[in-house]
Amino acid sequence: MGFLSVLSMAHRWIAERTQPGDVVIDATAGNGVDTLALAQLVGPRGTVYAFDVQQQALEATEARLSALSAEDKLPSLRLLLHSHEEMDKLVDADHIGRAAAIMFNLGYLPGGDASLITQPSSTLAALDAALAILRPGGIVTCVLYPGHPGGNEEAAAVEGWACSLPRVAGQAVVYRQLQRQTAPYLVAVEKKRQPD
Secondary structure (H helix, E strand, C coil): CCCCCHHHHHHHHHHCCCCCCCEEEECCCCCCHHHHHHHHHHHHHCEEEEEECCHHHHHHHHHHCHHHHHCCCCCEEEEEECCHHHHHHHCCHHHCCCEEEEEEECCECCCCCCCCECCHHHHHHHHHHHHHHEEEEEEEEEEECCCCCCHHHHHHHHHHHHHHCCCCCEEEEEECCCCCCCCCEEEEEEECCCCC
């Protein structure tokens, strides 16, 4: 049967921790694949934030979600033309500490300008913000792409960030195909439920 792709595994881990009515965040909207998956999980009582620095990405995301809108299954949707590093300033104050899941799918916009890529400095700031926005037991997933220019440096930075998290903050895992060093892989952090 084979192993799940890294994106499918990220979706599975998020689905295990997310309920209808929850608050969720797509930190890198791209073409809206993750935003749609999150919207389907939380349903019309939930809230989905989707961040991207490219208008093209937000338009693609909105188009992908149009079927849910037509069926009145669309959650409260906030498409934000901002960097993910600003999420702690743009997420409603009453959602801080309440998000069930935050997804990152790093790299560049598929079908867009491949020279415009996510950067380690903004991604690390966004990951720090994500931990503050998550509820206890919530999850951050980060799909990394070491195979494109700049991707290996960002992947190493994210992995270093996850490795350095104190156990009291959360538990970090890696899901990776070991025989292909440039294949995409997944780093996830589950926020600590209760102090030890």
